[in-house]
Amino acid sequence: MPLLPFKKEIAARLSALTGMTAEEAETTLEIPPDSALGEYAFPCFHLARRLKKPPQAIAAELAGQFAGLTSAYLERVEQAGPYLNFFVRPAYLFQELLPQILREGPSYGTLDEGAGRTVLVDYSAPNIAKPFSVGHLRSTVIGNALCRLYRACGYKVVGINHLGDWGTQFGKLIVAYRRFGEPALLADDPVHYLYRLYVRFHQEAEKAPELEDEARQWFRRLETGDREARELWQHFRDLSLENFQRLYRCLGISFDSYMGESDYNDQLEATIELARQRGLVKESEGALVADLEGHGLPSCLLRKKDGAALYITRDLAAAIYRHKTYAFHRMLYVVGAEQTLHFQQLFKLLELLGFDWAANCVHVPFGLIHFKDGRMSTRQGKVIFLEEVLERAVELAREIIEEKNPSLEEKDAVARAVGLGAVIFGDLINDRIKDVEFDWEKVLDFAGETAPYIQYSHARICSILRRAAAAKELPDPQPAALLPEAEEKTLIIALGRFSEEINRAVRDNRPSYVARYLLELARSFNRFYHNCPVLTAAEELRKGRLMLVAAVRIVLQNGLALLGIEAPQEM
RNA sequence: GCACCUGUAGCUCAGGGGAGAGAGCACCGGAUUCCUAAUCCGGGUGCCGCAGGUUCGAAUCCUGCCAGGUGCACCA
Numbered sequence A: 001m002p003l004l005p006f007k008k009e010i011a012a013r014l015s016a017l018t019g020m021t022a023e024e025a026e027t028t029l030e031i032p033p034d035s036a037l038g039e040y041a042f043p044c045f046h047l048a049r050r051l052k053k054p055p056q057a058i059a060a061e062l063a064g065q066f067a068g069l070t071s072a073y074l075e076r077v078e079q080a081g082p083y084l085n086f087f088v089r090p091a092y093l094f095q096e097l098l099p100q101i102l103r104e105g106p107s108y109g110t111l112d113e114g115a116g117r118t119v120l121v122d123y124s125a126p127n128i129a130k131p132f133s134v135g136h137l138r139s140t141v142i143g144n145a146l147c148r149l150y151r152a153c154g155y156k157v158v159g160i161n162h163l164g165d166w167g168t169q170f171g172k173l174i175v176a177y178r179r180f181g182e183p184a185l186l187a188d189d190p191v192h193y194l195y196r197l198y199v200r201f202h203q204e205a206e207k208a209p210e211l212e213d214e215a216r217q218w219f220r221r222l223e224t225g226d227r228e229a230r231e232l233w234q235h236f237r238d239l240s241l242e243n244f245q246r247l248y249r250c251l252g253i254s255f256d257s258y259m260g261e262s263d264y265n266d267q268l269e270a271t272i273e274l275a276r277q278r279g280l281v282k283e284s285e286g287a288l289v290a291d292l293e294g295h296g297l298p299s300c301l302l303r304k305k306d307g308a309a310l311y312i313t314r315d316l317a318a319a320i321y322r323h324k325t326y327a328f329h330r331m332l333y334v335v336g337a338e339q340t341l342h343f344q345q346l347f348k349l350l351e352l353l354g355f356d357w358a359a360n361c362v363h364v365p366f367g368l369i370h371f372k373d374g375r376m377s378t379r380q381g382k383v384i385f386l387e388e389v390l391e392r393a394v395e396l397a398r399e400i401i402e403e404k405n406p407s408l409e410e411k412d413a414v415a416r417a418v419g420l421g422a423v424i425f426g427d428l429i430n431d432r433i434k435d436v437e438f439d440w441e442k443v444l445d446f447a448g449e450t451a452p453y454i455q456y457s458h459a460r461i462c463s464i465l466r467r468a469a470a471a472k473e474l475p476d477p478q479p480a481a482l483l484p485e486a487e488e489k490t491l492i493i494a495l496g497r498f499s500e501e502i503n504r505a506v507r508d509n510r511p512s513y514v515a516r517y518l519l520e521l522a523r524s525f526n527r528f529y530h531n532c533p534v535l536t537a538a539e540e541l542r543k544g545r546l547m548l549v550a551a552v553r554i555v556l557q558n559g560l561a562l563l564g565i566e567a568p569q570e571m
Numbered sequence B: 001g002c003a004c005c006u007g008u009a010g011c012u013c014a015g016g017g018g019a020g021a022g023a024g025c026a027c028c029g030g031a032u033u034c035c036u037a038a039u040c041c042g043g044g045u046g047c048c049g050c051a052g053g054u055u056c057g058a059a060u061c062c063u064g065c066c067a068g069g070u071g072c073a074c075c076a
Helices: A004-018 A022-028 A045-051 A055-066 A090-107 A134-152 A168-180 A183-188 A190-207 A210-223 A227-251 A261-277 A311-326 A337-352 A356-360 A386-404 A411-428 A451-470 A486-496 A498-508 A512-531 A539-562
Strands: A040-043 A074-080 A083-088 A118-122 A156-160 A281-284 A287-290 A300-303 A330-334 A361-364 A369-371
Touching (some): A004 A074, A055 A074, A090 A486, A090 A539, A134 A386, A134 A498, A227 A411, A261 A300, A261 A311, A300 A311, A337 A356, A356 A361, A411 A451, A451 A512, A486 A512, A498 A512
Parallel strands (some): A118 A330
Antiparallel strands (some): A040 A083, A281 A287
16 A cells, blocks of 8 residues: 555644644645655645635744654655645655565555445446447446456455346347348347347338337237247347357456346336335326426336336336345446436435435446447447457557567467457546547557557566566565666656555546556656666666566556456567 | 536547646657667647636636537336
8 A cells, every 4th residue: 555654644744733634634635746846745725724824834834843754654844835745755665665566466556445345336238139339338348447446445346237138129129030030140140130130120110110019019928928029039138148248258357147127027016016105106197107206306107008117117126136135335337328317216216215225326427439420329220339349459459460570479369458458448548428439540549548558568568577587587576776767756656656546446436547547657667668778777776677667567467457458468 | 498418739638626737649850789669759739618606726616608418208
């Protein structure tokens, strides 16, 4: 816990001197805009108000009280106008922190604040019988990163893939398959063929609206357990799931549960009954409605007039089941921002049903992926398949390898890591709430603020370490000499902030913080690399720098792993 | 009509109420007898959408407006 103890120590001392609580002091501490101003800064404006003295005077006074005070962490304190700047002791950085990172290796950066707590993450949730489009990438990639981040904070994480395997679209699919379907084509390329049927259905239904009714009837038959409907559904489901799992394997993602919408069919009536007992339900035009108007939300339907339950009824049943099963401390729904209202209604209903844990349910929304000229639409066939995106990215990575490093071994594995990394990182780097315009050029860009940039930095370090090992020199987790250059200090400070970034990412459910941090770290490393030779440096310096780059490698690898991205040793 | 989200450099975006608003891309120029040039260095641009307000201090918080996106009862 690298720089955190330093921060806590400052907060404690400030608390003793000012009468603020330690927590208050800690949250007031900030990171100065320039590293020449120290590692943490304390602005005195708040105190100025309380003490009715100019902030400069308070800063000067406090600086006086800190004068001569040092500790294992603290080197010195300086006043700069209304600020108090704290400088960490370099000996701590190089002789304690650095060896610590090497010792902890893969577990460096992890925390234990979540120990004993369970977090559920509901993510990905593709619709069976529709191909996996780039639109589904977001939930999948963000959800996976959140799972890993929470685990790194000590939580027990349960990843749930709430498969979209129920609903009227299966009626449509059954109608289309019975009318136009050919088993041989289905067997050949199931998911794409089902997709073509789905698109075909909507084209035909334009001309013949009665198809929609027929679809509703077939869905009704499915709900009542009709054998033919059931068998077709099961068949479509199996084929799709197989296809999705191939994709997940490729992305290195696994789920703890694949319980989907269809798995709650037997709990829907009980859920509606519960709502009825609580007096939340009224009848309207033959349908059952949950009245939320008194709570500032539009009412929502729990059951259609034809007796079929709806999305929100299923989500209610699922939430109740999950709490019973996992007793979670928090449940995240990584679902698009267009469903914000749905989740407001869902959480409000859970609360009104008397579940106090409703407050621990969180919607983690993200923006839409769209084309320049409008949104993607599965029905109209206006989609880009994730498979195609991943294949092209890997292919391009492969071409670049061929051009830049033709003698590389394991070209395929590296191309996969780089191509997939670029796509995943491209999704995680920006604030998830923003909409994304799909652009092949951007997806296939491997320079600048990208995963390959970080991976390349990692590979360079591996190369240094390989050469050092060949010369029988290995980084040794012993106290090192102090490293003199500014680039070196910048680097090690960055290493020390790793767990703070993980913490922040978990606090806001925003993996982008870690992605940005890694970019910054890689940038610092590349500057170091250009200005500070490692292997040709003199004995002591070489030892220290070897440790430093070994530590950077650990953080880059651990950080990329948190985002679900591999770090190849060469590229 | 109502609600939510977004608006920062030519483009894509960072920016934790605080110290002169930052990156990447694109464009121009430079760096390799030396650890991988998928790298590094230099070059410049901003009514932080607009108008008010809160504050010692606002790109950041509040209100209104404008623009774009997304939702709002029998889809999921």
